[in-house]
Amino acid sequence: MAPLLQIKDLNVHYGGIHALKGVTFDVDEGQIVTLIGANGAGKTTTLRAISGLLKPSKGSVTFAGKPITGRPAHEIVALGLAQAPEGRGIFANLTVEENLDIGAYLRHDHAGIAKDKEKALGLFPRLKERLRQSAGTLSGGEQQMLAIARALLTKPRLLLLDEPSLGLAPQVVKLIFEIVKTIANDGTTILLVEQNAHMALKVAHTGHVLEVGALAASGPAADLAKDDAIRKAYLGVH
Amino acid sequence: MKTLAQRVPELTPGLLPTLGRSIWPFLAGFGFAYLMQVGIAPAVGEFYGSLLVNIGIAIVLAVSLNIVNGFAGQFSIGHAGFMLVGGNAAAAIVYYGSIKLWGSPEIHGGFLGPGELLLVAGCVAGGLWAAFAGLIVGLPSLRLRGDYLAIVTLGFGEIMRVLVTQTGPQLRGKDAAEASWFTLMTKLNGNLGFSNPQGAYLDPQNPFWVWVFVSILLIVAYRLKSSTHGRALLAVRENEVAAEAMGVPTTRAKVSAFVLAAFFAGIGGALFAHELGSTLKPDPSTLGFQKSFDIVIMVVIGGMGSITGAVLAAVILTVMPELFREFDQYRMIVYALALIFMMILRPQGLMGLRELWDTSWWRRIFRRGGAS
Amino acid sequence: MSRLVDVFLHALTQGSLYALIALGYTLVYGILRFINFAHSDVVMVGAWVSYTLAGVFGWAATGSPAIAMPVVLILTMGICAVLGFTIERLAYRPLRRAPRLNVLITAIGVSLFLEHAGRLDAVFGPDPVSMPKLLSEEPLFHIAGVAVPIVDATVVFLAIALLLLLEWLVYRTKLGAAMRAVSFDERTASLMGINVDRVVSITFLIGSALAAAGGMFYGLKYGQLDVTAGSVWVLLGLKAFVAAVVGGIGNIRGAVAGAFLIAFVENFMATYASPAFQDAYVFAILIIVLLVKPGGLFGSVTREKV
Numbered sequence: 001m002a003p004l005l006q007i008k009d010l011n012v013h014y015g016g017i018h019a020l021k022g023v024t025f026d027v028d029e030g031q032i033v034t035l036i037g038a039n040g041a042g043k044t045t046t047l048r049a050i051s052g053l054l055k056p057s058k059g060s061v062t063f064a065g066k067p068i069t070g071r072p073a074h075e076i077v078a079l080g081l082a083q084a085p086e087g088r089g090i091f092a093n094l095t096v097e098e099n100l101d102i103g104a105y106l107r108h109d110h111a112g113i114a115k116d117k118e119k120a121l122g123l124f125p126r127l128k129e130r131l132r133q134s135a136g137t138l139s140g141g142e143q144q145m146l147a148i149a150r151a152l153l154t155k156p157r158l159l160l161l162d163e164p165s166l167g168l169a170p171q172v173v174k175l176i177f178e179i180v181k182t183i184a185n186d187g188t189t190i191l192l193v194e195q196n197a198h199m200a201l202k203v204a205h206t207g208h209v210l211e212v213g214a215l216a217a218s219g220p221a222a223d224l225a226k227d228d229a230i231r232k233a234y235l236g237v238h
Numbered sequence: 239m240k241t242l243a244q245r246v247p248e249l250t251p252g253l254l255p256t257l258g259r260s261i262w263p264f265l266a267g268f269g270f271a272y273l274m275q276v277g278i279a280p281a282v283g284e285f286y287g288s289l290l291v292n293i294g295i296a297i298v299l300a301v302s303l304n305i306v307n308g309f310a311g312q313f314s315i316g317h318a319g320f321m322l323v324g325g326n327a328a329a330a331i332v333y334y335g336s337i338k339l340w341g342s343p344e345i346h347g348g349f350l351g352p353g354e355l356l357l358v359a360g361c362v363a364g365g366l367w368a369a370f371a372g373l374i375v376g377l378p379s380l381r382l383r384g385d386y387l388a389i390v391t392l393g394f395g396e397i398m399r400v401l402v403t404q405t406g407p408q409l410r411g412k413d414a415a416e417a418s419w420f421t422l423m424t425k426l427n428g429n430l431g432f433s434n435p436q437g438a439y440l441d442p443q444n445p446f447w448v449w450v451f452v453s454i455l456l457i458v459a460y461r462l463k464s465s466t467h468g469r470a471l472l473a474v475r476e477n478e479v480a481a482e483a484m485g486v487p488t489t490r491a492k493v494s495a496f497v498l499a500a501f502f503a504g505i506g507g508a509l510f511a512h513e514l515g516s517t518l519k520p521d522p523s524t525l526g527f528q529k530s531f532d533i534v535i536m537v538v539i540g541g542m543g544s545i546t547g548a549v550l551a552a553v554i555l556t557v558m559p560e561l562f563r564e565f566d567q568y569r570m571i572v573y574a575l576a577l578i579f580m581m582i583l584r585p586q587g588l589m590g591l592r593e594l595w596d597t598s599w600w601r602r603i604f605r606r607g608g609a610s
Numbered sequence: 611m612s613r614l615v616d617v618f619l620h621a622l623t624q625g626s627l628y629a630l631i632a633l634g635y636t637l638v639y640g641i642l643r644f645i646n647f648a649h650s651d652v653v654m655v656g657a658w659v660s661y662t663l664a665g666v667f668g669w670a671a672t673g674s675p676a677i678a679m680p681v682v683l684i685l686t687m688g689i690c691a692v693l694g695f696t697i698e699r700l701a702y703r704p705l706r707r708a709p710r711l712n713v714l715i716t717a718i719g720v721s722l723f724l725e726h727a728g729r730l731d732a733v734f735g736p737d738p739v740s741m742p743k744l745l746s747e748e749p750l751f752h753i754a755g756v757a758v759p760i761v762d763a764t765v766v767f768l769a770i771a772l773l774l775l776l777e778w779l780v781y782r783t784k785l786g787a788a789m790r791a792v793s794f795d796e797r798t799a800s801l802m803g804i805n806v807d808r809v810v811s812i813t814f815l816i817g818s819a820l821a822a823a824g825g826m827f828y829g830l831k832y833g834q835l836d837v838t839a840g841s842v843w844v845l846l847g848l849k850a851f852v853a854a855v856v857g858g859i860g861n862i863r864g865a866v867a868g869a870f871l872i873a874f875v876e877n878f879m880a881t882y883a884s885p886a887f888q889d890a891y892v893f894a895i896l897i898i899v900l901l902v903k904p905g906g907l908f909g910s911v912t913r914e915k916v
Contacts, residue, residue, distance in 0.1 A: 053797060077803035089798035091791050102791055105784065106803035154803065313711055315718075378901055384710050385645040386900060389851065393893035396848075400890045526841065531722060538715055567736075570726035570839075577719030581712045582704045 002065060004029040004158055004189050005050070005081075010059035012042075012049050019045045021213040022059065027158065027191050032184045034192040034200040034221065036234060037210035043193040044086050046210070047160050050191075051083045052076040064157065078106050082156035084147040086163050092136030096127055099135050099146055103153030113153070120149040123179055141172035148179065158189045165196045177203050197234035201225040209234070267453025275446040289560060291440060294448035295509050296552035300536040301459050301545055302502035307534070308543035308591075309468060310495035311475025313388045316375065316395025317503050318529035320368040322402055322522065324504020325511035327423075328364030329432040332356050332512065333408075334422045337415050354447055357440075361451065361508040368504020369497045371398065376496030395530055399522045403428045432511070432521070440513045448509055455502050459545045460593075462498075471495055472543070472591075535573050539580060541587030546594040551587075615754045617881045623762040623831060625873030626769035630824035631850035632857070632865040633776065634817030640793045640860035641813045644710060647717035648697060650847020651724035652690050652818045656825030657741070657835055658734045660686040664742040679744040679764070679830075686826050687819040694818025695811055703807070728838030738836050741829035765827045772820060773866050779816075780862060789813060793860065824850075845889060849876070852896040858909025867907060 003026035012020040020042050027033045035043050048054040050061055052073035060069045068076050082103075090099050100120065104113045121128045124145040130138065135146060144164055151159055161180065165173040177199050184190050194200035200221075201207055207224040209217040217230060224230050251259075279287050299317065306314045335356050375394045382390060405426035409417055417425070426432050440448060462468040470491045473481035482488045507525070536555050540547030559569055580587065594600055631653055638646045660682050669678045701720050705713045728734045745764060749757035780786035791799040792809045800806050828846065829835050836842040849872060857868025872892055880888045899906065 051801060053800070072805075073797075073800035074803045074805045077801060083801050085798055085801060089795060089801070091794045091798070093790055093794045094787065098787055101784075102787055102799075102802050102804075105788060150802075311711075313714065378897055381904065382900060385714055386855075386904075388714060389645065389848070389855075390897060390900060392848070393852075393896055396845075397890050397893050400887060404886055527844065528839075531718065534715075534718070567726075567730060570722055571730075574719045574721075574723035574726065578701055578716050578723070581708075581716040581719065582701075585708065585712045 001029065003027055004064060005191065006060075006062040007046075007050070008060045008062075010046065010049055010061065011057045012045050012054055013057045014045075019213050020049065020056070023210070023213075023215055025208050025215065025218060027189060028206075029157075029189050030184075030187065031206060032180065032190045032192060032204045033206045033208070034194055034204035035208050035210055036194055036197040036200050037216075038234075039195065040212075041210040042213040043210055044162055045213075047083060047085075047162050047191070047193055050076075051081065051160060077154060080155070080157035081160070082151040082154040082158070083160040084144075084151040084162065084164065086166070088140075088143040088147040090135045090138075090143050090146050090150070092134065094135055095132055096135050096138070096146060097131040099150050100127075100153055103150035105154075107153075107155065112155070116153055116155060120152050123152075123182065124149050141168050141176075144168060144172075144176060145179075148176075148183075152183065152188070156188060158191065159183065161190060161192045163193055163195060165194060165199060173199060197230075198225075201235075263457045264454065267457060268450060270453055271446050271449035274449045275444065279443050279445055287443060287445065288441075289557065291445045291448055291513055293553050293556045294445060294452050295506055295513070296536065296556045297452050297549050298448075298455055298502055298506040298509065299533045300540065300548040300552040301455055302499045302506065303533050303537050304499075304540075304542065304545060304548040305459060305462065305471075305502075306495045306499040307537050308541075308548070309463060309471040309475065310492055311471075311542075312492055312495065313384055314375075314391040314496070314499070315388050315527070315530050315534050316391035316393070316398075317499075317533050318525045318527065319375075319395035319398035320371055320500040320503035321507030321510060321529065322398055322525040323371045323507070324361075324364035324368035325507030325525070326364075326402060326405075326426045326432055327367040327504070328357075328360035328508030329511045330422060330426060331363050332360040333432070334419075335360070337411075357512060358447060360512075361447070361505050364508035364511075365501040365504040368507065369501035372497045372500025372503075373493065375500070376493040392527060392530070395527055399526055402426060403522045408432060427521075440509060451502075451505050451509065455505075456545065456549075458498075458502075463545065463593075467491070467494070475543070535577060538577060539587050541589035541591065543591040544587070544589035544593060546592070547587055547589030550589070612755045613881070615756045617877050619753070619756060619758060619762060621874045621877040622870070623765050624877065625870035626765045627824050627828055627831070627846075628850045628853045628869035628873055629769045629866045630772065630820045630827070631847065632854040632869045633773070633862065634821045635851050635854040636857070636859055636862060636865040637813050637817045639854070641789060641810055642702075644702075644713050645717070645851065646817075647714065648720040648724060649817065649821055650843050650850070651721045651728075652694055652697075652821040653825040653828070653847060653850075654728065654838055654843040655693060655724060656686050656690045656822030657829040658728065658825075658838065659689050659822070660744075660826035661739060661741055661829060661835060662734075664744055669742060669744060682744060683823060683826060687822045690822030690825075691815040691819040694814040694821070698811060698814040703810075725839040725843070734838050736837055736839075738834055738840075741833055741835055743830075745830060761827070761831050765831065768823065768827070769866075772823070773862070776816070776820075776862055785809075785812070849889075849892045852892050855896060856899050856906055858906030861906065861908045864906055864908035871907075 005027035007026070008024050010020050010023040011018070023042075023046060025033075035046060037043050045054065049056050050068075052068065052071050052075070055070050060067060062068065063076070063079055063081055066079065068079065068081070091102065094102065100117055104116070107113055126142055127146055127149060130142070135143070138146060148159075148161070148164065164176050164180070168176065173196065180190060180192065181203055192200055192204060201224055202221075204221040207217075207219065207221040208215055209224065209230060217224060217227070219227075225235070274290070278290070282290065299321070303314070303317045306312050339356070375391060378390060405424050405428050407425060408427040409422065409425050462471075470481070470486045473484065473486050474488050474491050478488055532555070536551040537548055539555070540549070540551030555573075559566065562569070589597075595604075631649070634649050634652070635646065638644065638649070663682045663685055664678070667678070667681070669675070669682070697720055701716050702713060705716060729736050745760045748760065750760050750763045751758055778786075780789060788799065788804045788809050789812075791802065791804060792806055796806050799809075850869065853868035853872045854865045855868070856871060857864025857866070859865075872895065875895060876888060876891055879891045
């Protein structure tokens, strides 16, 4: 079976800065793949390039066998590739419910949307209480839940998560990663970008380490977690 | 071996050389103006002489606007309002002043041109009045960003226009001689425009003062740009928050830009008012936002922040309408399209932030063999 | 007493005109954070297009059929919607990522272009014209002895109806939610599958259509259409813009509230204080609001992100 997402030799330039230098990796269907690395390594840039927010200067991105390099973001979402972006990206001027509904913007199956909404609210019961509230009043953790729930409502085959643990308390982080596992078990493939390498490698099947725009290491997550160099650099072990 | 601190006295130039270095450009400016007066003006005749005067005034307006729009990056589109204030103040001072000093509004005295001591006084006073208006306009600018500031400056231009239209009719003869200055300042002839039917203080044959003011402004502008204060303005233009964080007094910088620009716009308006006497008046109908836009177009096309650019654009956009007189109804359409295309294709205008000596061919001529 | 009623009614009508135009400014600003300087020129084009259409259909004389006004209105709104769409597509979209100042200058360019192109003989010509009377001059009813012309009643009714329609669109439909999402965060909106370019275009279509309605009814109310490069249109647009700012730019209800506020202040001050400073009052309000509460009556102050 061909991988769901194939990234080949991806290069991205911000003006004169070479942010991604020939990144290549695959994401197989049903897996949780994580991309870890320090601040500024290029993780968010990678996700932006995949989702169509950035145009790569070289290289290709293939999703479900179709080339999506350089296509506009809204078209890529229609193909089944959704993202919960860095910083949550929720619409503070809309209510919680309106945020969820916006996730289903491209869908027309009202019954299906209602069912998925129920499922999402089941995963995140905290949101159920706040449906009519303005999304800007939610706490950081609740906003992250909303961002993920909203992305799920696009009914994606592949979900990109950009630093879901950023700025959240450890308890909430644990909760978020539990949910990530649940979503994956339900059949959604996940590409997880994280600075919190410890949690990311615990929950993922495969891991890739990004260093200053290039892949430094790849392999099964468990192996990476045991690797000395990685432990020293990213897992805070002396 | 002396330390640098010990060497300061011998490194500091004396008073005389410093003064000399500061003043010689102004003397050169006077010389240039004199040359224009006695050399060029008689040689080129009526039509081109008048064109040259118009070019001079346009340069004053464009370069002064460049200080606000280009250096400080504050998009002001009410420049004609300052022209109106300055022009009216100057015209009133010259006209009423003639009556008060010499009993009649005719032109008196002057060795380089008719009545020019009063004219210069009028211009400077007009500039000061305009500068005061600039202070009033500049103060709200502390709070406002780009788009809002533009609208407010446009609004101020309109308010100034409305205020001038409400002034009383021009006083003549005995009425003028007997009225107090306070009263006279409110008698600017409203919408009809203040006129001096006695003749021209500035005409194609007497462009001296136009070029004096042009030279002064160019020197001031150039010195400003390369000074600390000018750098502060440019910093504010680039990123106001960062400039503030670096210790630049942004509010003071912005207001000072407005005031300086308004001062020279007032002088421009004063010159405009006295050109050819009664045919061009500082009246609200000709100095509205259309005129403001004309000046803005010059600055944008020349390159906001470039003095050379502003001069170039002023020259081009004053000469072209004359060359293409028959196509006058298309003039603004061409300008408008030029503006749109410029923004899409070459937003930095002709010169960007560069000056003449920053361009590659100047370097090639004057620095051959040297390092780039 | 009747003078009071007269001024009140006039303010109500003028407020409705301002509202129609202000909505266009506020919609575009909400979505793109950009003051569409050329908006007042779409108003102008609307007035002139409706004048031209009325002539084309031969409805220039009094006593035109009841169908005349709605037909001309719909056609005018349609034509101007296309105009607004075209302007955005050609002049503003290429500058979507450029510094805001550049777009402002471009907008000034578009504005000047429309004004002066309209002046050409081939287009609308350099002379003022009389607007044909598409609505009967008979008063609709009387209040306190003051006749209420059909024109006035129609404008007020139309403004309120369009406002309600817009409210429904923006707050109760998927498209409206998309518009609000784009106005908050364009990038994330595209991650929801929203075609941002299309949403922007639709916004311009709506805003321009409303402007056209404003222009046409301005002509119907005041009878005389001044030259396209005249200050009438700039001032009209400027006042409507002030209304939008006063109400809180980006806020639909605010735009309408601001419009009526401006109209009432302008008219009452002009009648009971000094009429000469009519324009100045409006600008004075703008400056005061921008200094005291820049977010406007209903708006919120967005902090500048570094």
